[in-house]
Amino acid sequence: MEKLNLLKNNLRELFKNKKVIVAYSGGIDSLLLSILLNNITEILCIFIKTPYISKWALNNAIINAKKYNLNLKIVEVDKIIENVPERCYLCKKMFFEILNKEKEYYSYDIIVDGTNYDDLFDDRPGLKAKKEFNIISPLSDLKIRKKDIIEIAKYLNINHPPKETCLLTRFEFNRKISIEDLRKIECLEDFLRNYTNGAIRVRDFGDLAIIEVEKDFDKFIENKDNIVKKFKEFGYKKVCINLEEYMSY
Amino acid sequence: MEKLNLLKNNLRELFKNKKVIVAYSGGIDSLLLSILLNNITEILCIFIKTPYISKWALNNAIINAKKYNLNLKIVEVDKIIENVPERCYLCKKMFFEILNKEKEYYSYDIIVDGTNYDDLFDDRPGLKAKKEFNIISPLSDLKIRKKDIIEIAKYLNINHPPKETCLLTRFEFNRKISIEDLRKIECLEDFLRNYTNGAIRVRDFGDLAIIEVEKDFDKFIENKDNIVKKFKEFGYKKVCINLEEYMSY
Numbered sequence: 391m392e393k394l395n396l397l398k399n400n401l402r403e404l405f406k407n408k409k410v411i412v413a414y415s416g417g418i419d420s421l422l423l424s425i426l427l428n429n430i431t432e433i434l435c436i437f438i439k440t441p442y443i444s445k446w447a448l449n450n451a452i453i454n455a456k457k458y459n460l461n462l463k464i465v466e467v468d469k470i471i472e473n474v475p476e477r478c479y480l481c482k483k484m485f486f487e488i489l490n491k492e493k494e495y496y497s498y499d500i501i502v503d504g505t506n507y508d509d510l511f512d513d514r515p516g517l518k519a520k521k522e523f524n525i526i527s528p529l530s531d532l533k534i535r536k537k538d539i540i541e542i543a544k545y546l547n548i549n550h551p552p553k554e555t556c557l558l559t560r561f562e563f564n565r566k567i568s569i570e571d572l573r574k575i576e577c578l579e580d581f582l583r584n585y586t587n588g589a590i591r592v593r594d595f596g597d598l599a600i601i602e603v604e605k606d607f608d609k610f611i612e613n614k615d616n617i618v619k620k621f622k623e624f625g626y627k628k629v630c631i632n633l634e635e636y637m638s639y
Numbered sequence: 640m641e642k643l644n645l646l647k648n649n650l651r652e653l654f655k656n657k658k659v660i661v662a663y664s665g666g667i668d669s670l671l672l673s674i675l676l677n678n679i680t681e682i683l684c685i686f687i688k689t690p691y692i693s694k695w696a697l698n699n700a701i702i703n704a705k706k707y708n709l710n711l712k713i714v715e716v717d718k719i720i721e722n723v724p725e726r727c728y729l730c731k732k733m734f735f736e737i738l739n740k741e742k743e744y745y746s747y748d749i750i751v752d753g754t755n756y757d758d759l760f761d762d763r764p765g766l767k768a769k770k771e772f773n774i775i776s777p778l779s780d781l782k783i784r785k786k787d788i789i790e791i792a793k794y795l796n797i798n799h800p801p802k803e804t805c806l807l808t809r810f811e812f813n814r815k816i817s818i819e820d821l822r823k824i825e826c827l828e829d830f831l832r833n834y835t836n837g838a839i840r841v842r843d844f845g846d847l848a849i850i851e852v853e854k855d856f857d858k859f860i861e862n863k864d865n866i867v868k869k870f871k872e873f874g875y876k877k878v879c880i881n882l883e884e885y886m887s888y
Contacts (some may be wrong), residue, residue, distance in 0.1 A: 600879050614882040630849050630879035633863040
């Protein structure tokens with residue numbers, strides 16, 4: 391596969407003999423990057439576990455690190471970032487501060503993340519933080535797009551979990567979010583995974599919950615009575631489903 | 640039917656030889672009351688058409704007035720009541736002021752409405768206005784409950800349309816509501832009636848629309864792509880359906 395060989399060669403040129411920290415979320419971008427770099431040089435994958443990252447995401451990250459023999463460190467953070475419109479920027483900034491400390495502590499040379507070329511064209515407020523902290527994004531620098539990543543992952547037989555985003559995205563901006571709010575969403579999304587292995591989003595609008603599913607829509611409809619019952623136990627008054635399927639990629 | 644005979648006798652006793660204005664919404668309560676009173680005395684049914692009452696509701700009210708030979712007057716009001724938590728009270732107050740003027744103008748003796756006994760136990764801010772304007776509610780005074788009304792209507796073969804509420808209930812309190820907002824909801828609910836003859840609610844949360852249906856849920860699911868398309872033409876970004884059926888009664 392030419393695309394893959396080119397990418398490998400480019401990564402080798404850039405990172406050979408450098409000790410690399412990977413900002414590792416367990417998503418397909420940072421996973422693929424980690425797997426490729428792991429064959430080139432010494433890497434340390436760091437997963438930062440905040441209260442607004444689901445245990446499910448952490449678990450997937452651990453499983454894949456084991457499977458692909460990645461050197462993984464988990465850093466736990468108790469703080470819930472303020473739920474303001476610039477929350478992504480604030481969070482990334484905190485993440486990169488942590489990664490920089492780890493870099494100093496373990497005497498690594500460089501920090502990379504999984505940002506891909508398509509991400510540059512999205513409205514991603516987190517990217518601003520990246521620049522401030524000298525984080526390298528080899529995939530976007532090498533103009534690797536999401537579809538390339540999916541293609542290469544498929545070629546390498548890397549099973550990637552459904553795309554996960556942070557749990558703060560389940561809430562509207564400027565609502566004060568407690569640990570209990572986050573645990574509620576986490577618990578309900580875990581429950582809904584009984585009906586699908588696709589991506590799930592439970593959006594919280596106070597009394598109202600909106601479920602978004604990537605696939606298996608009909609299964610959710612078939613089981614709607616059970617689902618409503620479960621959500622009502624958690625205090626919701628109305629439980630709705632988005633009639634459009636959630637687009638994970 | 641004993642219940643019906645008792646009700647008829649009581650109404651005769653109360654309203655014989657009195658000229659009665661009925662606050663007529665076209666809903667089953669005021670419809671049944673109008674039909675019964677129409678056999679007892681001279682009545683004038685008044686339907687007040689505001690921008691937040693759907694044309695569909697008006698149309699049903701006209702059809703039933705014709706069918707049951709009711710003397711109907713439609714009073715048109717341009718004003719949209721302020722969308723505050725006490726909107727029901729403010730609206731009822733306006734309604735009763737209009738009805739009182741009509742009463743004076745046509746020299747009627749009394750104004751009645753269709754409030755039933757169950758309504759007294761709901762949180763109905765409109766009831767407060769009723770007291771201030773000396774409006775009589777024979778059904779609630781005679782302890783006639785919703786289930787009695789449904790039973791009697793069935794016995795008399797009165798087909799009643801699905802329960803309709805005012806269109807302001809489709810919006811959260813304190814949002815400023817324009818004529819265009821109301822027409823949008825009205826248009827979309829009319830569109831959804833292609834799939835059901837049950838009650839329909841389109842709740843507007845800005846970019847997000849939530850559909851609630853009394854019955855034919857599966858038909859809405861089957862036609863979800865069409866429905867989403869239609870709603871997106873009206874500017875909504877997300878179109879959801881409540882997983883529980885809307886309880887009309």
